[in-house]
Amino acid sequence: MHTSKYATWHHPYTPAAQFSKRVAYFSMEFGIVQGLKIYSGGLGFLAGSHLRSAHDLKQNMIGVGMLWKYGYYDQQRAEDQTMRAQRIEKRYSFLEDTGIEVKVTINDNPEVRVRAFVLKPEVFGTVPLYLLTTDVEGNDYLSRTITDQLYDANEETRISQNIVLGIGGAKVVQALGGADLYHLNEGHALPAFYYLRDHGVESSRMVFTTHTPEAGGNVVRNGYHLNHRGFFGRRLDGPELQKELIGENLNYTVSALRLCKKANAVSRLHGHVARDMWRPFGLDGKITHITNAQHPGYWSDAPLEKSLGKKNIRGFQKRKAELKNVLFQRVLDQTGKLFDPGVLTLVWARRFAGYKRADLLLHDFQRFRELITRADRPIQIIWAGKPYPTDYQAINTFNRLVSVSREFPNLAVLTGYEMELSRQLKAGSDIWLNTPRITREASGTSGMTAAMNGSLNLTVNDGWIPEFGRHGINAFVLPEADPNQPLPVQDERDSQHLYRMLEEEVIPCYYGDPSKWMAMAFQAWEDVLPAFSSHRMAMEYYESLYKG
Structure with missing residues (x-):
């Protein structure tokens, strides 16, 4: 020594x-x-x-x-x-x-x-x-x-x-x-x-x-x-x-x-x-x-946090649009697609692993297609995440999403999911999508930092969510699947709940009841801090x- x-x-x-x-x-x-x-x-x-x-x-x-x-x-x-x-x-x-x-x-x-x-x-x-x-x-x-x-x-x-x-x-x-x-x-x-x-x-x-x-x-x-x-x-x-x-x-x-x-x-x-x-x-x-x-000091956008703290709707919306545009420059640079800051933007981003089900939205592809091709109430979806480099099943899922996203101008898969892109995705998203099989996600912290940036969780009731999520008040929480059921049964049940919640609650709220949307975003921010601060x-x- x-x-x-x-x-x-x-x-x-x-x-x-x-x-x-x-x-x-x-x-x-x-x-x-x-x-x-x-x-x-x-x-x-x-x-x-x-x-x-x-x-x-x-x-x-x-x-x-x-x-x-x-x-x-x-x-x-x-x-x-x-x-x-x-x-x-x-x-x-x-x-x-x-x-x-x-x-x-x-x-x-x-x-x-x-x-x-x-x-x-x-x-x-x-x-x-x-x-x-x-x-x-x-x-x-x-x-x-x-x-x-x-x-x-x-x-x-x-x-x-x-x-x-x-x-x-x-x-x-x-x-x-x-x-x-x-x-x-x-x-x-x-x-x-x-x-x-x-x-x-x-x-x-x-x-x-x-x-x-x-x-x-x-x-x-x-x-x-x-x-x-x-x-x-x-x-x-x-x-x-x-x-x-x-x-x-x-x-x-x-x-x-x-x-x-x-x-x-x-x-x-x-x-x-x-x-x-x-x-x-x-x-x-x-x-x-x-x-x-x-850590809120690292993960929160300071101007956005200020607007959330003051419940300043105009300030929040202005800053959120700016942060969306920053994120959408990454989308443009990587995929050649122009995303619209006025459109409801869903993000699924975390480590790619089978139980996290990055492709759950694609489970019923016809219903998925109908969801993403509506002209009256459009949505945009971004996926990002790093599979383990020898987890070929997870890599195949990633590549499948790349293939599907080619067909639609409002879908994007981003590479380079590290800390800066993670921060941009949380600040630039409207909905943070969390879809693990229930009881398999021990905690999951990405939704915490999304809520710190005024993004609403659309999530299964797993990990940290039972300690935080109140459906329709600070998040959109899916009904629980039975973890003892076979995996295909769980996936079918969760996907159908996900489609229904998007069609009947999330999209109508974003476009039809913006005051409720903002009330939920403000409530989520209040509930995530300080309870889910690393302090x-x-x-x-x-x-x-x-x-x-």
Whole structure:
């Protein structure tokens, strides 16, 4: 380990008394600003907002993440406008080399070097964020590629990334003077808990956030293979290893729950779902819920927010038209289509995944066609989002939408869905469309930031919505499908409700009752703040998860 001036934590303030406990917050991705491409989507947006609010509230927290050489991927178009994923090396002049370098053991190589860079608070208004890289002199070629790409498709690389973030991150925190609490944001950094346990850190100093019921966020891998790779920080013997496994496998979420003091789900509904999921393992008693939230200072358009706060209808409409025109310049640039700021504009934009059902509107194509070709009350629809680059089903959905949108002048699919486009879509939309299969979206924060910008949610009653949505008052909420029904039955039911609500409520309200529309937008803004501000969330972590 190299000596460094970074022998302790460096905040530009004295931490507030109620937030003095030193918390190291580990996350695989952080969405701080568009130009720091170390995020893929919602998990990163959430973590970035958390660090911003921790800074604003003067909390004694640091972030621990990864410095991805190629980021996630750059979403571009092939010759026929379908999606193409491209890797482009990233460089950042604003990160500072801390001089801290630690070693981890991966696959019997005890000399894998991990170096820490820091994003200082004054750059983007976050608590210090320490970013780890193995692309350093002294490492062999394979070791240098571990931190190439967020969510690498190669399983061996993913395991190595777990070890670097978990054990490498824990060692870097120790080099910075240690922490009172170690918080894992999902299970990617699970090796940290094993390393810390072996080095005398009690479970009372470990906490964990579970983010999703989806299999991708609850990784299961062969425990014997993980042991050989160095996942546990040292080689466990047979009986010792078997204690950690379920059969031959290690479930990252189960292990994190076993090792931590307490854990949280990310919405009230997700709390029920998570406790049901992990009750068979006797772990449900550890799980509370702290609903995800976002940072209004970053995500809200300031002039729009001012009009919303004053209930200034004329000011709101003028600014919304300006923001629509900004968004529609992106539409024109990418698709050659001219959208009209006077037309009701629906946006579906988030990570492309099967359960999120980006193409639910197309379920009954004849009815969809009738909906989008009405001349008297027209609508415009924009889709955007990044599928995982090897999720070919999601990519096919994206490309299908590209193909369908070619036929109609009022449909557009945008590439490059990162933080700036996300912000433009929320500010420029009238309706934010949210269509996951019910109980599958643990939280979903995009609708929060849409409401912060006067966009109304048209949504299933999932994730955070049961804590917010009041149909016809601050949102349009679909009747609930039975999650126990077969998926085709759920999709049919939800799509029919979606068409009916658009035809009978949303479109007539926008064009026929603008005063009600504005009342709903004002109410949504009032209801989303401060309840779904990351300030509330960051305070709740200290008051609930970190307490004791």
